[in-house]
Structures are given as structure tokens and as C-alpha cells.
Amino acid sequence: MSYDAQSAMKGTGIGQGIALGPVARMSPPPAAPKDESSTLSREQEAARVEAAIQAVAADLTARGQSAGGQAQEVLEAQAMMAQDPSVTEAVDAELAAGKTAEYAVHTAFAEVAEQLAALGGYLGERAADLHDVSARVVAALRGEPAPGVPDPGHPFVLVAQDLAPADTALLDLNHVLALVTIEGGPTSHTAILARSKGITAVVGVEAAAGLADGDEVIVDAAHSTVLLAPSQQQKDEAAARVEARKAAQAAPITEGALADGTPVPLLANLGSPDNAAEAVQLGAEGVGLFRTEFLFLSSETAPSVAEQRESYTTLLQAFPGKKVVVRALDAGADKPLPFLNDAEEENPALGLRGLRALLANEEILRDQLSALAEAQEATEADLWVMAPMVSTVEEAEIFSRFARQHGLKTAGVMVEVPSSALLAEQILQISDFASIGTNDLTQYTMAADRLLGSVSGLQDPWHPAVLRLVREVGAAGAATGKPVGVCGEAAADPLLAVVLVGLGVSTLSMAPAALADVRAELLRHTKEQAEAIAAAALTAPDAAGAREAARTAAASHSPE
Amino acid sequence: MSATRTVTVASSQGLHARPAKLFVEAAQGTGAQVSIAKGDKSVNAASILGVMSLGVEKGDEVLLSAEGDGVEAALDTLEEFLKTDHDEA
Structure with a gap:
């Protein structure tokens, strides 16, 4: 199999990285030997x-x-x-x-x-x-190559069918320039690893099956491509981008802001208190999404108030004087919990999940809010709580009432369902803030299961339909004077982050590894320019068009 | 020449993982044919798989048997090894 040197292989890029280097393939295990008699002694x-x-x-x-x-x-x-x-x-x-x-x-x-x-x-x-x-x-x-993770003795681009957790545990990340998988989507183990460690990766590249050990490739996550046998000019461009990214990573950590000084606080998404120190080190100005599922996932029953309080206190202690947004338990659909909802549902993504499941099990919600209130009293952090998957104004009202009853000062909602984006102004008259979860908002807007590979093409937060809903929420924030954040994957895409700010989003929360890239990109544009880039993206007919329109608009005022 | 000795294992993880590997290395290093038994199961002390399969825990009594030259010295070495906690540090 051969490739036109200029035709890039397409996949799904994870993050913004770019890498240039030789391929090392992860060899599949050898086929089982046949039971045959030996011709040797x-x-x-x-x-x-x-x-x-x-x-x-x-x-x-x-x-x-x-x-x-x-x-x-x-x-x-x-x-x-x-x-x-x-x-x-x-x-x-x-x-x-x-x-x-x-x-x-x-x-x-x-x-x-x-x-x-x-x-x-x-x-x-x-x-x-x-x-x-x-x-x-x-x-x-x-005389075949050893199966498993290769070790060619120099830095390499790892090409694999897909990576299992056991493979990545033995992977020496210092030698891995980039990851390319033939199978797997944006939610695969490889993608999660790449995101959390900030490794350049393009997943689901079918054509990569034809790559051989030693092939020189450019892996471009920002453009979701793998380019075989690049020209000297392409190599020089890639090397320049690698250097620019290194410079961005090494740039002094400043508070998130646009070129004109408009502050855009950059926050971290965390799934356990263990990662708090790393987030602070990478310049997180607080936590925009703390997922509480880890406390519940391994248990048959809900954890006690005391157990929860201890975890929340550990987390809050890492962020004295800073904002920490904790999301109430978001179970159901892809993360079912037996004590919350054990009904078999035809469409769990459209079922009893998020706040709906909590309201059906009020004790679990009340225990969590009590534990959070106790942790708030014991620490210096500015605790905000939010409800997952709110779809009606009434749900927002009930959650705010519960939160106040338990002594929590700031209560908001996640906007993940188109209905709450469209009614954001009514919701924000009650709630203290809104945080947009772009992954679910995209899934529900495009009617495309985010866990299903066959419709993953539709799961793109750049889609103008999704951006228009974000604009509704941004406008509602401006009209009510309430803050609107984004805590989905979209916030970690630097150019999309600029678009979101242009649409009226005031804070961005992301995996800590993405903070440096986003910080650097925001500094290239003024508020007015961000609005112009967003306006350009909104007029496109599809996600690819929106991305292209934003790039063109950004290039028109930025030297790069 | 052959000899046996009963020893109580001191490592807090018993003979799993790292201590098992170190014990097998020590047994191989003695040059003698050594077996280790817990209860009625006896295995070759030079086999890491055998040693691990005994499932020896801290405080278990094991019986060491050695054949060949210098068996007493070999058993001294291995007894000393088993009486030491290799999970410290």
C-alpha cells in the first residue's frame, strides 16, 4: 500500500499538538502456532x-x-x-x-x-x-518483532490498533512524540490518556494501518491529520509549530485574558482531589468543574456525609480564596449507579439521569449538599455548586432552593440540553450562574450518541447549531448580569475558546494540560476581534466550515 | 548430603512480588538444590512461579530442604533472607 505524499490521512485529533518523527508500530501478538510435528531433532x-x-x-x-x-x-x-x-x-x-x-x-x-x-x-x-x-x-x-509497546531506542510516533490500559502503563512517555491509533474515537482510552498527559494524538486513523516502522510522519492533532513523507517545507513548518508550542508551554503563567486585557479566568476540570496540585502548578485560577462521580462509582451504596465532606475539604483546601465549582452527582446514561436508578431504559441518555435522578432520590442530593456545606464552612475556597443536566426552569428553581436550604451561597446549573440553552434567560433569573457542558449539548443538539463511533462525525462542538445555542446562553448572561462558563472539551480547543468568549462566555474550564495553549491563544485577540471570529463561525453551514471561517477571521488580524 | 530447616517468614508481603524474586535469586545463588515447602506442598526454590504459587504470607512457617555441597551454608543464607523484612524501604 502506498500513499500520495501530499494526501494526509484523516482521524480525530486530540488536543492541539503537532509532532514530527519516525513511526514505531505496536506489533499485534503473534498468531498461535499450529500443532504440527517438527522436522528437526x-x-x-x-x-x-x-x-x-x-x-x-x-x-x-x-x-x-x-x-x-x-x-x-x-x-x-x-x-x-x-x-x-x-x-x-x-x-x-x-x-x-x-x-x-x-x-x-x-x-x-x-x-x-x-x-x-x-x-x-x-x-x-x-x-x-x-x-x-x-x-x-x-x-x-x-524472527518477528517483539509484541507490545515498541522500544526502538529513540523518540517515536507510536502507531497502534488501539491502546489498552496495560499497554500505556508500560509506555515511556518521554520517548513518545505522538500517538496514532487505527481504531478508537475521542472517548477511547488512548484519547483520555493523551488529553490528561497533553500528548499529541490523532485517533481513529484507518489509513494508518498501512504505516510501517521508520516511516516519517507529521502528526497534527489541531488539523486531525497524519501526513506521510512530508516535504522539507512541511517539516520546517511543523518544527516551527513544535517550537511555538514549547514556547507557549514555557510562557510565564499569567491570569487568563484577551489581548486588550479583558479577563477570562482559566479554570481546571478535575475528577478527584488528587489532581488539584498539578492544576495549580499549571496555572488554574480555580476549578470550573469538579466531578463528584468518583466518590460514588465504586460503591454499592451512596457514601456517607462524613466521607464526602472529607474529600470535598481536601479539594477546597487546595484553592484558598479561589472559585471551585462542584457538580452534584451526574449519574445515568454512560455511568449508571444501581442505588440511583436500576431501571432498564431504552434510551438512557434521554432517561432518568443527571438532576432528574437526584430529584427522584432526594436523600442522596441532600446528603451531598450537606457535605458540601460543611466543607465550605471548614475552608477558605469560594464554593459554587451546580446541577447536572437541567432541562427546565422548574428544575433550576428546585435545585437553587435545596442549595440555599443547606446553606450553600452560590448555586447554578449546567446547560447541556437545548431547552435550557433556549430558556437561559429565565433560568438565570433564578440561578446564580450557568456552565455549558459542550459534549452533552452537542450530543442533544445533533441527536448523536456521543459514545457511538458510527455517528462521531456529528459530535463536533464547532457545529454552528451548537454555537448558536452557546450564543443564547452568553446573551442571557449579559442580560441578567450572571456569569456563564464553559466546562466541556470545547474550552480546551484554543481557537474555539476564542469563539466561545466572542459569544459571551466569561470563564473557561478544561483539562489542566490544555491551559497553556488556551492562555496563549486568548492573548492574541481582543474582545472585539473575538466577537468578529465568533460571528464568522456562526454563518457557516457546518462544523468544518465554522472552523475554517474562524481560522480565516483570526488570520486577518493576527500575523500568524 | 542433605539438610532441612523450618523458618518463619518475616516479610510483610510474604513471598509475593519483589521478595519472591529476591528469594529465588538467593536460592539460585547458593548453587545447591533447594526446595521450599508450605504445608504439604513443596516446590523448587529456583522457580519464581513455584515460590509464588505457595502463597506464603508473613508469619507462615516454611520448610527449606537442600541437597548438594555446602547445604548448611546455603540454608544459613536463605534462613537469614526469610527472617528479614524485604518490604521495608
């Missing part, structure tokens, strides 16, 4: 096995030495397993029966792994290690 096959096992053990040990720390322990233990006498005996038994070295290794390791798996627990988990060692030895016998 038993001694010859035994010698082949020994040489392959030695090579694999040496490779694992060497990789352990370069990795150091805990990874070294794991890899050295794997090297010992490869040479384990119980495995050697099982291999010998197969060879004695006249099998090939490949089949003997595969069968012997599988046998021992099965015994381990039967023991369960820690030992059961080691069965996976043995399967990995087995695949390595079989690949070595065949």
Missing part, C-alpha cells in the same frame, strides 16, 4: 528454545535497567518467569512428543498460566505476564 528444537528464551530474558532485563524503579522489578520478574524451571520442564515434555519449538513454548506457557490463573488474586494476574513472555518467545523463534 528434539535436541535442535531444544537449542532453539533455549536461545530464544535467553534472548527474551536478556531483552527484558535490559529494558528493565533502562526503565529503572518499579518497572525494572516487573520486567526482571518477567525475565525470571521466562527461565523458570517449571516452564522449562513443560516445554521439554512437549518437545519429547515431537512438537515444534513454537508449539511447545506456546502450549507449555499456556499450561502454567492456566495453573496460575486458577489460583486467582495476585498470581492470577501474573498469568497475563506469562502470556506476554510466551508471545515474546514465540516471536523471537520466528
Whole structure:
């Protein structure tokens, strides 16, 4: 398979990064060897096995030495397993029966792994290690590259079918220039990892199946493309963008603002108190979305007020004097909780979820609000609470009443449903603020399940229909004097962030890794220019058109 | 020449993970044929998979058996190893 050097492969870009480098493919596990009689002598096959096992053990040990720390322990233990006498005996038994070295290794390791798996627990988990060692030895016998995460000894662009959590755990991110997956969408494990670590990634690139080790590529997440065999000019442009991004990352951390000084506070999206310190370090001026699901997801029953208070207090202590927006439990649809809603629903995304589920289980909501109020009393942070998936004015009113009853000062709503975007002015007459969740707002506006790959093309927050709804909310904020934020993925796309500000959004909240890029982009445009860019995007017929129109409008006043 | 010895394991994680690996290395290093038994199950002490499969916990008694040259010295080394907590630090 060959590619026109100028035709870029398309996928879904994660983040704004760009990278240039050689491809290293993650090899799939070798096909299982067939049960066939060997044409070699038993001694010859035994010698082949020994040489392959030695090579694999040496490779694992060497990789352990370069990795150091805990990874070294794991890899050295794997090297010992490869040479384990119980495995050697099982291999010998197969060879004695006249099998090939490949089949003997595969069968012997599988046998021992099965015994381990039967023991369960820690030992059961080691069965996976043995399967990995087995695949390595079989690949070595065949002269194939070792399966799993490659280690070419220099920085590389990792190309994989998709990445499992186990693969990424062993990935040395210092050597990974970019991630490209053939399968997987914007919600895949790879995408989540890339977003949280700020790694350049393009996912779901079908044509990347044709890439080979050593191919030189440009991975451009901002444009969702992978370019094979780039020209010198393209390489120079990419290198310049890599440098510009590095400069943005290294730029002094200032408070978020436009070129004319209009403040646009930049906040962090957090899913647990553990990431608070990192967010502060990257310049988060507070928290725009704290998801509370982590407290509930692993439990059969709702956590107690005391347990919740402890977690909220830990979080709030990291942000003295700063704004922290906590979202009430948002369960249902993609994150069902048995104690909240165990009904089988045909369309969970349109079912009893978000605030609807909380109002059907008032005690859970009241406990959460009590715990939050106690944490508010115990700390210096400026706590705001908001309700997930509000779709009526009445729901906004009920939530505000509950919050005040529990002594919470600032209560708002998430705008994720078109009905609340359209009635934002009525809602903001009651609620203290609105925060737009662009992922769900896009899903409900476009009637496209955000978890379904086949309609992922419609899940694009650049769509002018979505932007028009954002404009409604922005205008309602201006009319009522109430703040309007965005806490969806859209806020992490620098140019889209400018558009959102142009539409009347006053704060942006995102994964901390995205803060530097957004901060740098905002500084390039004045409020007036942001409004002009937004106006250009609104007139486009579709998402791609809106992106292009915004780019053109931005280029007309900015030297880049 | 052969000898046996009963030892109580001190590592807080027993013989799992890192201590198991270190023990197997120590057993291989003695040059003697050593087996380790817990209850009625006995395995080759040079086999990490065997040692891990015993599921030895802190406070368990294990029986070490050695054959070959210098068995007493080998058992001394391994006894010393098992009496040390390798999960500190």
C-alpha cells in the first residue's frame, strides 16, 4: 500500500499538538502456532528454545535497567518467569512428543498460566505476564518483532490498533512524540490518556494501518491529520509549530485574558482531589468543574456525609480564596449507579439521569449538599455548586432552593440540553450562574450518541447549531448580569475558546494540560476581534466550515 | 548430603512480588538444590512461579530442604533472607 505524499490521512485529533518523527508500530501478538510435528531433532528444537528464551530474558532485563524503579522489578520478574524451571520442564515434555519449538513454548506457557490463573488474586494476574513472555518467545523463534509497546531506542510516533490500559502503563512517555491509533474515537482510552498527559494524538486513523516502522510522519492533532513523507517545507513548518508550542508551554503563567486585557479566568476540570496540585502548578485560577462521580462509582451504596465532606475539604483546601465549582452527582446514561436508578431504559441518555435522578432520590442530593456545606464552612475556597443536566426552569428553581436550604451561597446549573440553552434567560433569573457542558449539548443538539463511533462525525462542538445555542446562553448572561462558563472539551480547543468568549462566555474550564495553549491563544485577540471570529463561525453551514471561517477571521488580524 | 530447616517468614508481603524474586535469586545463588515447602506442598526454590504459587504470607512457617555441597551454608543464607523484612524501604 502506498500513499500520495501530499494526501494526509484523516482521524480525530486530540488536543492541539503537532509532532514530527519516525513511526514505531505496536506489533499485534503473534498468531498461535499450529500443532504440527517438527522436522528437526528434539535436541535442535531444544537449542532453539533455549536461545530464544535467553534472548527474551536478556531483552527484558535490559529494558528493565533502562526503565529503572518499579518497572525494572516487573520486567526482571518477567525475565525470571521466562527461565523458570517449571516452564522449562513443560516445554521439554512437549518437545519429547515431537512438537515444534513454537508449539511447545506456546502450549507449555499456556499450561502454567492456566495453573496460575486458577489460583486467582495476585498470581492470577501474573498469568497475563506469562502470556506476554510466551508471545515474546514465540516471536523471537520466528524472527518477528517483539509484541507490545515498541522500544526502538529513540523518540517515536507510536502507531497502534488501539491502546489498552496495560499497554500505556508500560509506555515511556518521554520517548513518545505522538500517538496514532487505527481504531478508537475521542472517548477511547488512548484519547483520555493523551488529553490528561497533553500528548499529541490523532485517533481513529484507518489509513494508518498501512504505516510501517521508520516511516516519517507529521502528526497534527489541531488539523486531525497524519501526513506521510512530508516535504522539507512541511517539516520546517511543523518544527516551527513544535517550537511555538514549547514556547507557549514555557510562557510565564499569567491570569487568563484577551489581548486588550479583558479577563477570562482559566479554570481546571478535575475528577478527584488528587489532581488539584498539578492544576495549580499549571496555572488554574480555580476549578470550573469538579466531578463528584468518583466518590460514588465504586460503591454499592451512596457514601456517607462524613466521607464526602472529607474529600470535598481536601479539594477546597487546595484553592484558598479561589472559585471551585462542584457538580452534584451526574449519574445515568454512560455511568449508571444501581442505588440511583436500576431501571432498564431504552434510551438512557434521554432517561432518568443527571438532576432528574437526584430529584427522584432526594436523600442522596441532600446528603451531598450537606457535605458540601460543611466543607465550605471548614475552608477558605469560594464554593459554587451546580446541577447536572437541567432541562427546565422548574428544575433550576428546585435545585437553587435545596442549595440555599443547606446553606450553600452560590448555586447554578449546567446547560447541556437545548431547552435550557433556549430558556437561559429565565433560568438565570433564578440561578446564580450557568456552565455549558459542550459534549452533552452537542450530543442533544445533533441527536448523536456521543459514545457511538458510527455517528462521531456529528459530535463536533464547532457545529454552528451548537454555537448558536452557546450564543443564547452568553446573551442571557449579559442580560441578567450572571456569569456563564464553559466546562466541556470545547474550552480546551484554543481557537474555539476564542469563539466561545466572542459569544459571551466569561470563564473557561478544561483539562489542566490544555491551559497553556488556551492562555496563549486568548492573548492574541481582543474582545472585539473575538466577537468578529465568533460571528464568522456562526454563518457557516457546518462544523468544518465554522472552523475554517474562524481560522480565516483570526488570520486577518493576527500575523500568524 | 542433605539438610532441612523450618523458618518463619518475616516479610510483610510474604513471598509475593519483589521478595519472591529476591528469594529465588538467593536460592539460585547458593548453587545447591533447594526446595521450599508450605504445608504439604513443596516446590523448587529456583522457580519464581513455584515460590509464588505457595502463597506464603508473613508469619507462615516454611520448610527449606537442600541437597548438594555446602547445604548448611546455603540454608544459613536463605534462613537469614526469610527472617528479614524485604518490604521495608
